[in-house]
Amino acid sequence: MRLSYRCSSCKKDNTIKTKAFDRHSLLMERGSNEFNERCKHCGHFTKKHINRLYADDDYTFVLIGLVIAAIATYFLWDFGYVSTLTGTIPIWFYTKMKKKSSIFNGSMVK
Numbered sequence: 001m002r003l004s005y006r007c008s009s010c011k012k013d014n015t016i017k018t019k020a021f022d023r024h025s026l027l028m029e030r031g032s033n034e035f036n037e038r039c040k041h042c043g044h045f046t047k048k049h050i051n052r053l054y055a056d057d058d059y060t061f062v063l064i065g066l067v068i069a070a071i072a073t074y075f076l077w078d079f080g081y082v083s084t085l086t087g088t089i090p091i092w093f094y095t096k097m098k099k100k101s102s103i104f105n106g107s108m109v110k
Contacts, residue, residue, distance in 0.1 A: 001100045002056045010042040016053065021100060022107045023050050033109065051108050055101035065093030 003016045003026075014037065020026035027033065027050055036047050069089040073082055 002058050003053050004056050005048050005053050007039040007044060008046055009044040010039060012041045014040050022104050023109045026050055027109050055104040057097055057101055061093050061097050062090055065090040
């Protein structure tokens with residue numbers, strides 16, 4: 001999950017690195033409702049409210065799930081668990097990613 005906001009001057013997306021899983025924990029981490037960030041594209045300082053952030057999906061975890069599924073396929077080929085186990089590993093990573101971004105986008109602070 002990547003937290004993004006849109007710059008008001010150049011209209012490009014910027015990301016914020018944090019370990020918060022919802023807006024309330026981000027508020028506790030940052031300490032205020034607003035944050036000042038410099039745009040990585042144009043250098044303009046933007047002052048945004050936490051509710052203006054949105055969570056984007058980060059598909060690297062799905063790729064990690066595919067790699068784990070390929071490794072599990074290699075080791076479980078002789079046991080017959082290939083279609084059941086290796087098919088559910090990437091789906092599990094995808095649903096966890098979607099659930100995390102949905103929880104963040106669904107919560108708001110005052």
